[in-house]
Amino acid sequence: MSQSRITCFVNHIGQLSNTGQNSMGNFEQITVTLQSGTPVSINAWPGSDAAQAIIIAGPGTSAEQWSKFAAQVVPSHSPVLADVSSSRELLLLIWEIGEPVMLLSQGEVASAWVSEVVSMAPGAVTALAICDGYVPTSLIGTAHAVPTLILRGRQSKLQSHEGAVQLHGALPNSKLIEPENCGDFPAFDNPDSAAAALNLFIAESGGSIDNFAASEPVDPKS
Numbered sequence: 045m046s047q048s049r050i051t052c053f054v055n056h057i058g059q060l061s062n063t064g065q066n067s068m069g070n071f072e073q074i075t076v077t078l079q080s081g082t083p084v085s086i087n088a089w090p091g092s093d094a095a096q097a098i099i100i101a102g103p104g105t106s107a108e109q110w111s112k113f114a115a116q117v118v119p120s121h122s123p124v125l126a127d128v129s130s131s132r133e134l135l136l137l138i139w140e141i142g143e144p145v146m147l148l149s150q151g152e153v154a155s156a157w158v159s160e161v162v163s164m165a166p167g168a169v170t171a172l173a174i175c176d177g178y179v180p181t182s183l184i185g186t187a188h189a190v191p192t193l194i195l196r197g198r199q200s201k202l203q204s205h206e207g208a209v210q211l212h213g214a215l216p217n218s219k220l221i222e223p224e225n226c227g228d229f230p231a232f233d234n235p236d237s238a239a240a241a242l243n244l245f246i247a248e249s250g251g252s253i254d255n256f257a258a259s260e261p262v263d264p265k266s
Contacts, residue, residue: 070115071107071125078136084128086137089114091122096170097141100125101134101157102150105229113231116239118246121146131160138168148173148242150229152202159183162190171249173242174211176202176228184214192218193245197226197233219245 071089078084087107098121100110107125114123128134134157138145147158147169155177162169163186173193192215196208205222212220221244223230223237230238 070111073107076137076140078133078140080133080136082133082136084126084133084137086127087125089117089123091117092119095120095122097121097143097145098123098148098173099134099137099141099145100148100150101128101154102148103129103153105150105232109229109232113235113239116235116243118243121246123148128157131157131164134158135161135165135168138165144168144170146171146173148175149177150175150231152177156180156183159187162187166190171245173245175230175238176200178203178207178211179215188215188217190217191245191249193242194218194220195230195238195241196220196222197228197230198222198224199227200230202228219248221245 071087074086074088076084076086087110089111098117100123102110102125105125110123110125114125117123126134126137128137134147138161144167147161149155149158149172155174158169158172158174159179160183162172163183166186166189169190171191171193172187173195175195176197179187194208194212194215196203196205208220208222212218221241223234223241226233226237230241
């Protein structure tokens with residue numbers, strides 16, 4: 045099986061970087077220079093040789109906070125935490141990778157970024173996972189065509205249950221999952237349940253936007 049572009053990308057850039065592996069040894073710390081000339085730090089976790097990238101936009105979060113979650117993501121997908129500061133930088137990073145990716149956002153700012161990327165370049169994104177955030181009303185029209193996981197911590201104070209249900213209703217190709225024992229940062233608060241939710245979404249989507257048309261909110265423990 046040939047290597048995916050994300051595997052080749054990480055391997056190639058890693059050879060040019062002096063950063064190397066972190067002290068925990070389970071993710072690679074890399075600096076990428078975008079076409080704009082802006083250096084962006086990324087942390088990449090291993091996947092299979094043919095893994096598709098899951099680009100994580102989580103401003104203010106660290107790789108250590110994502111590690112337990114990332115370690116449980118199915119091998120068909122490789123999590124990559126990107127220290128970007130805008131939707132434009134996120135899009136430029138996708139161009140560097142050179143193939144469509146899944147985008148995962150943490151919080152309201154990042155959810156706006158991933159929504160803007162879908163609006164600017166819908167073909168660059170295969171799926172979205174929005175964690176405790178919202179899609180801006182002006183961008184709902186473009187986001188509705190992309191398979192979307194809405195992941196809200198049951199104890200979240202950033203996003204209300206009513207708001208999550210409303211977003212689910214506005215996105216016909218979405219799935220809403222609300223794990224217990226999760227606050228505003230599901231992947232850190234309860235990495236087991238958050239990873240189980242993402243893996244369920246990946247398994248059920250199967251690359252088709254039709255699978256979630258009639259989906260109902262679920263708890264991954266049920």
